[in-house]
Amino acid sequence: MDQIGFLAPRPxxxxxxxxxVADLLDLMPPGCxxxxxxxxxxxxTDAFVSYRRLPLAVALPETTAEVAAVLKYCHRYGVPVVPRxxxxxxxxxxxxxxxxxxxxxxxMSRILEVDYANRTATVQAGVTNLxxxxxxxxxxxxxxxxxxxQLACTIGGNIGMNSGxxxxxxxxxxxxxxxGVKLVLIDGTVVELxxxxxDAGGLDLLGLVCGGEGQLGVVTEATVRLIARPExxxxxxxxxxxxxxxxxxxxxxxGAGIIPVAIEFMDKPAIxxxxxxxxxxxxxxxxxxxxxxxxxxxxxxxxxLGKIIEIxxxxxxxxxxESQSATEAALIxxxxxxxxGATGRIADYICMDGTVPLGQLSHVLRGTAEIxxxxxxxxxxxxxxxxxxxxxxxxFNANDPExxxxxxxxxxxxxxxCVDAGGCLTGEHGVGVEKRDLMRHQYAEVxxxxxxxxxxAFDPQWLLNPSKVFPLEGRPAA
Amino acid sequence: xxxxxxPLSEEAAARLVQVASLSSARFVIRGGGTRxxxxxxxxxxxxxxRALAGIxxxxxxxxxxxxxxxxxxxxxxxxxxxxxxxxxxEPTDLKALTGAxxxxxxxxxxxxxxxxxxxxxxxxxxxxxxxxxxxxGCGEIVKAGGRVMKNVxxxxxxxxxxxxxxxxxxxxxxxxxxxxxxxxxxxVVVSGLNDAEAxxxxxxxxxxxxxxxxxxxxxxxxxxxxAGGALPGEGAATVLRLEGLAASVAVRQEKxxxxxxxxxxxxxxxxxxxxxxxxxxxxxxxxADGTARPLWRVSVAPTMGHQLVxxxxxxxxxxxxxxxxxxxxxxxxxxxxxxxLLRRYVKALGGGHATLVRARPEVLAATPVFEPQxxxxxxxxxxxxxxxxxxxxxxxxxxG
Numbered sequence: 001m002d003q004i005g006f007l008a009p010r011p012x013x014x015x016x017x018x019x020x021v022a023d024l025l026d027l028m029p030p031g032c033x034x035x036x037x038x039x040x041x042x043x044x045t046d047a048f049v050s051y052r053r054l055p056l057a058v059a060l061p062e063t064t065a066e067v068a069a070v071l072k073y074c075h076r077y078g079v080p081v082v083p084r085x086x087x088x089x090x091x092x093x094x095x096x097x098x099x100x101x102x103x104x105x106x107x108m109s110r111i112l113e114v115d116y117a118n119r120t121a122t123v124q125a126g127v128t129n130l131x132x133x134x135x136x137x138x139x140x141x142x143x144x145x146x147x148x149x150q151l152a153c154t155i156g157g158n159i160g161m162n163s164g165x166x167x168x169x170x171x172x173x174x175x176x177x178x179x180g181v182k183l184v185l186i187d188g189t190v191v192e193l194x195x196x197x198x199d200a201g202g203l204d205l206l207g208l209v210c211g212g213e214g215q216l217g218v219v220t221e222a223t224v225r226l227i228a229r230p231e232x233x234x235x236x237x238x239x240x241x242x243x244x245x246x247x248x249x250x251x252x253x254x255g256a257g258i259i260p261v262a263i264e265f266m267d268k269p270a271i272x273x274x275x276x277x278x279x280x281x282x283x284x285x286x287x288x289x290x291x292x293x294x295x296x297x298x299x300x301x302x303x304x305l306g307k308i309i310e311i312x313x314x315x316x317x318x319x320x321x322e323s324q325s326a327t328e329a330a331l332i333x334x335x336x337x338x339x340x341g342a343t344g345r346i347a348d349y350i351c352m353d354g355t356v357p358l359g360q361l362s363h364v365l366r367g368t369a370e371i372x373x374x375x376x377x378x379x380x381x382x383x384x385x386x387x388x389x390x391x392x393x394x395x396f397n398a399n400d401p402e403x404x405x406x407x408x409x410x411x412x413x414x415x416x417x418c419v420d421a422g423g424c425l426t427g428e429h430g431v432g433v434e435k436r437d438l439m440r441h442q443y444a445e446v447x448x449x450x451x452x453x454x455x456x457a458f459d460p461q462w463l464l465n466p467s468k469v470f471p472l473e474g475r476p477a478a
Numbered sequence: 479x480x481x482x483x484x485p486l487s488e489e490a491a492a493r494l495v496q497v498a499s500l501s502s503a504r505f506v507i508r509g510g511g512t513r514x515x516x517x518x519x520x521x522x523x524x525x526x527x528r529a530l531a532g533i534x535x536x537x538x539x540x541x542x543x544x545x546x547x548x549x550x551x552x553x554x555x556x557x558x559x560x561x562x563x564x565x566x567x568e569p570t571d572l573k574a575l576t577g578a579x580x581x582x583x584x585x586x587x588x589x590x591x592x593x594x595x596x597x598x599x600x601x602x603x604x605x606x607x608x609x610x611x612x613x614x615g616c617g618e619i620v621k622a623g624g625r626v627m628k629n630v631x632x633x634x635x636x637x638x639x640x641x642x643x644x645x646x647x648x649x650x651x652x653x654x655x656x657x658x659x660x661x662x663x664x665x666v667v668v669s670g671l672n673d674a675e676a677x678x679x680x681x682x683x684x685x686x687x688x689x690x691x692x693x694x695x696x697x698x699x700x701x702x703x704x705a706g707g708a709l710p711g712e713g714a715a716t717v718l719r720l721e722g723l724a725a726s727v728a729v730r731q732e733k734x735x736x737x738x739x740x741x742x743x744x745x746x747x748x749x750x751x752x753x754x755x756x757x758x759x760x761x762x763x764x765x766a767d768g769t770a771r772p773l774w775r776v777s778v779a780p781t782m783g784h785q786l787v788x789x790x791x792x793x794x795x796x797x798x799x800x801x802x803x804x805x806x807x808x809x810x811x812x813x814x815x816x817x818x819l820l821r822r823y824v825k826a827l828g829g830g831h832a833t834l835v836r837a838r839p840e841v842l843a844a845t846p847v848f849e850p851q852x853x854x855x856x857x858x859x860x861x862x863x864x865x866x867x868x869x870x871x872x873x874x875x876x877x878g
Binding site for chain 2: 115116117118119120140141161162164168169172173175176185189190191192193195196197198199200201202203204205206207208210211212228229230231251252254255257258259296297299300303304355356357358359384387388389422423424425426427428429430431435439442443444446447448449450451453454455456457458469470
């Protein structure tokens with residue numbers, strides 16, 4: 001298996017490194033430019049740790065004007081720019097390169113306005129996902145998209161990757177909860193897209209920017225939708241004898257017109273890993289587990305749960321366990337949300353993110369098991385079943401290069417299986433570098449060319465996050 | 479009479495466009511012709527999706543449907559109704575308003591992002607759109623997105639095509655998300671509130687954990703034209719819709735009515751009346767008055783809606799009602815559309831956009847029907863347009 005390549009650094013930029021650093025030091029306030037090699041190390045990768053590149057420098061602006069100044073400079077001198085939130089990308093979306101300036105938004109972390117009458121929050125891009133909900137929770141509101149990394153990941157990164165989470169079955173992903181952004185274009189121009197009014201008066205450029213993986217511009221502020229928090233929420237555990245039974249149950253619940261807030265799936269290896277970490281009270285004698293969350297008043301939750309339990313009964317559910325307290329509910333979610341971290345304690349892993357149509361869940365789970373077995377590896381499955389967004393965690397030993405290569409190859413085979421089943425390469429993590437070279441499996445050349453043309457409309461010189469998303473061969477000349 | 483092309487297949491459409499891109503032919507894309515905001519200019523030809531019709535896949539258990547863009551909306555809604563499903567965004571039907579004839583198509587619904595009352599909580603047409611096939615301005619057949627709920631693989635081209643009013647590409651097929659029809663629905667009505675009080679009442683309702691799925695304010699001037707004049711109470715009607723399982727709606731309805739009693743007299747409408755009422759709100763029924771008086775659809779922050787109307791009233795004759803918690807205004811002018819005045823106030827009140835959906839043909843032709851964009855955004859939009867349609871085959875008023 002070949003290693004994933006990056007664009008060759010631009011010699012003209014490398015040759016001017018010293019000068020560029022000096023110029024950027026002039027543009028930025030004191031303490032906002034990192035350029036000493038050892039200080040650059042924390043920025044050399046993100047949560048896709050298999051790949052590392054030291055950037056040329058890291059700018060940590062405090063204002064939109066500083067972001068604009070850096071972009072204007074880089075645009076003028078042809079210096080690539082890699083935007084970065086908290087660096088939690090599982091797809092390598094924030095991994096820099098040797099000729100690039102990293103534009104880190106971590107210092108722009110203020111909540112600018114909370115407007116309950118209009119149910120919006122306007123925040124700087126470096127605000128963490130969870131801190132929005134934390135800021136409004138006492139007043140009975142929350143921000144819906146909840147990626148598992150929500151304690152650390154930033155709203156700017158969420159917008160870049162159009163992040164999802166466990167509760168998007170009901171509330172949608174980032175793009176459905178984003179009302180507006182302040183966006184700095186590569187030439188330093190600042191534009192406002194959207195705002196507190198719904199929908200676009202012209203072309204929906206906001207819809208392109210969300211999920212644009214930092215290739216269309218740099219978001220410095222965002223206006224997001226707040227939702228009144230439901231009266232109560234109750235996660236319930238459903239244990240099954242097989243993954244097939246659990247998968248069929250999910251399809252039937254949705255097919256019956258019941259849409260819970262979340263339906264999460266774990267197979268036995270995942271249950272064992274998460275239970276050992278969180279002591280969440282997961283049943284240990286089942287092959288597959290669903291966490292189904294309902295919300296509303298007690299009467300509403302009882303009514304909906306009654307229907308779900310009846311359907312689960314038809315699929316031979318063996319264990320039904322309702323959380324009896326807020327603490328228990330929190331533990332159930334803690335176990336699920338620490339799945340990746342807990343897996344990391346027992347082995348190295350890579351996490352896939354393909355999405356498949358619900359009817360294909362069982363087929364793809366079986367296929368995943370066969371692929372992983374063929375490469376002599378182990379897998380734990382923990383994912384958002386309600387919307388078909390799968391997360392097989394392929395376990396391997398990172399100290400063994402052959403093992404690592406096998407894991408990467410198995411991951412690629414699994415993603416191809418997802419695409420062939422009518423799904424896609426990535427449901428919420430993004431393409432980044434990780435899935436870039438698989439794009440041709442999902443898209444024809446003409447499809448990719450159209451996407452690249454739109455991308456170039458924003459950044460004709462391909463300076464923004466240039467090594468990502470689109471295969472390096474076959475790109476239009478900048 | 480403008481020439482009308484009705485390609486029988488996606489391939490035929492692609493060939494037509496390819497030839498046009500190499501000549502000076504220019505197309506105005508046409509679905510059912512029920513949402514068009516202008517008559518095709520001199521020298522353009524109509525490119526119709528009429529023959530690109532039919533539902534190609536419907537999987538109720540996966541809550542997705544795929545249909546060719548020329549499929550009549552009525553056919554799609556009938557197929558969904560059979561499985562007790564629906565389009566969550568409640569597509570508007572503006573035929574009675576504009577006097578247009580013909581059958582609305584699903585392609586036209588997405589091309590205009592035509593979203594009704596549920597939009598402010600459940601998303602617009604663009605939020606339901608999962609994937610598209612389209613012919614770009616070079617005559618290439620392109621696909622984007624897919625048929626799964628969560629998909630971040632590459633740029634989300636479906637989003638920018640939704641609501642692009644035929645300015646970028648000829649969409650030939652759409653895949654969209656559908657939702658189960660709620661078991662039942664009810665509407666809580668608060669009577670006699672002025673516009674400002676209604677804004678406060680609606681904000682209060684939205685702050686409660688009762689999942690309001692429609693929030694509209696029908697001032698006294700229009701209330702008689704809803705529900706056959708049978709809305710309960712006196713004066714304006716502020717209406718809040720609840721949907722879901724019967725047991726749950728009953729609980730929430732009680733909670734909401736209790737909270738809103740502080741604002742004014744409260745009554746409740748049953749499921750059947752609720753259905754009819756929200757259809758009328760969706761289609762701006764009171765303004766289907768057989769006239770061509772200028773009618774605007776204005777989107778602003780919910781708390782700004784009534785302020786905008788109050789400001790306009792000081793300067794011109796205007797009638798209005800509110801949807802989306804006050805954030806969507808249907809605004810009828812007495813005579814002149816007053817585009818500049820209206821847009822100045824929209825801007826002064828925090829921004830938004832106004833679209834002229836009806837006026838006499840010569841007024842429509844002379845008025846910028848879409849909100850003019852800030853210079854940098856307009857420049858960017860023109861670049862995006864060029865990336866889909868470099869030689870400008872597709873003529874639309876949205877992007878020049």
